[in-house]
Amino acid sequence: MDKARVMTLFIGVVRARSFSQAAVEAGLTPQAVSKAVRQLEDHLGVRLFHRTTRSLSLTDEGQRLFELANPGLRLLDEAFDQVQNSRREVDGLIRIAAPTSFGTHFLAPLLCSFQQQYPGASFDLQLSDQFQDLIEGRIDVGFRAGHPPERNLVSRHIGDITLQICAAPSYIERHGAPRTAQELLQHRCTGFRQPNTGRLVPWELRGEGGTVYMDVPCVATFSTAEAEVEAVRAGMGIGQLATYMLGGDVAQGRLVHLLPELDTSNAGVYMYYQQRNRMPLRVRHFIDHVIAASQGAFTAARRRN
Known part of the structure; x- marks a missing residue:
């Protein structure tokens, strides 16, 4: 028995006060929801609902289970909402890996200008002249000089x-x-x-x-x-x-x-990162910021020198 699934359906029935309405909200048939609740009752060895053709009410055991489980499910819902909202928010930490000299001279000023636009963004800039794996280092965006990474990553030539x-x-x-x-x-x-x-x-x-x-x-x-x-x-x-x-x-x-x-x-400079479809908005904005800042920046450097 999938305890998380049957508990979610049980609480859905209590909140909707209806098996059929809970089924609609869960995208299931009423028979599937009823079967899940029966599995939960069999597992616990108690009845959770008084059922008639016209009414539905909780037993004492059902009421106790609902009072104990409902706050936990609400916390889970809030956790999901916060994670989903984080994709839409620019506030938060962005982890970056870059070669030492490039990060010092080119990226550090960009971090400052990005924070002027988005004060809630913060950075963890890790400087190393060795290639850094995004997954192992929990890196959002990496930079590399020389040649693009030969891995399953999105790679952008920025200069x-x-x-x-x-x-x-x-x-x-x-x-x-x-x-x-x-x-x-x-x-x-x-x-x-x-x-x-x-x-x-x-x-x-x-x-x-x-x-x-x-x-x-x-x-x-x-x-x-x-x-x-x-x-x-x-x-x-x-x-x-x-x-x-x-x-x-x-x-x-x-x-x-x-x-x-x-x-x-x-030698080129490359920015690399994982696919953008599930990327937090702050990371997506930072990538766009780097691309905009790098356009003409390397040419301008040649002109100044």
């Missing part, structure tokens, strides 16, 4: 990462500026080391036949993009940096954009 070769004016004063890709090999450069593999990432340069990769002489390597950018700003060496991290460094003279003909934009 391309442009890499520029930059140096501080102080470095150029001391060492001069390279005029060709080959001259980079005679300079002091910085490098990025993948934090999850430890692999030193070669520089990615635009060539006549497409993209070429070059191992440059590194005076320092970094496992976070933020540290590499700060080192280049301080004049340690020449770095290949993502434009979205630079703000207005080039336009304001803190950095010099070198060899612009070698810039590449091969």
Whole structure:
């Protein structure tokens, strides 16, 4: 016997004061509702209703069962209502996973602007350069740089990462500026080391036949993009940096954009999430907010630098 089902039907009959009306509300036949109540009576070993052709009333045992069970069912109804309403409300927590540098420089300002529109929204931003599983991490929206996730997820391309070769004016004063890709090999450069593999990432340069990769002489390597950018700003060496991290460094003279003909934009930024059909409204609004903010944002970053 499905106790939850027969109890729900029993309480429905009491509230409607009619087997036939309770059947209509439950989408069943009166015979099915009557059978369920008989199962409950047989299970309890008591009669729950006085039945005649013209009237229906509770026995003492039926009245006691109703008084004990009805508050619990009301709490269950309220729980269902609250969960359904949460899909329509923007207030609540949004869990986000993103690469460290992208989350710091691109997403953090978006969280602020989203909360200005929806003050009741809150965020749990989890930054890691490793791919994070949505289900295991209870993540609502994830971001990834490079290539889209190869999983059963909705993936949206929101922009391309442009890499520029930059140096501080102080470095150029001391060492001069390279005029060709080959001259980079005679300079002091910085490098990025993948934090999850430890692999030193070669520089990615635009060539006549497409993209070429070059191992440059590194005076320092970094496992976070933020540290590499700060080192280049301080004049340690020449770095290949993502434009979205630079703000207005080039336009304001803190950095010099070198060899612009070698810039590449091969890596994309992807937003991924599960299907939208049962998504809370706050998460849906946040996804739309990111898409709107990302349109032209990466192009604008290239123009500022």
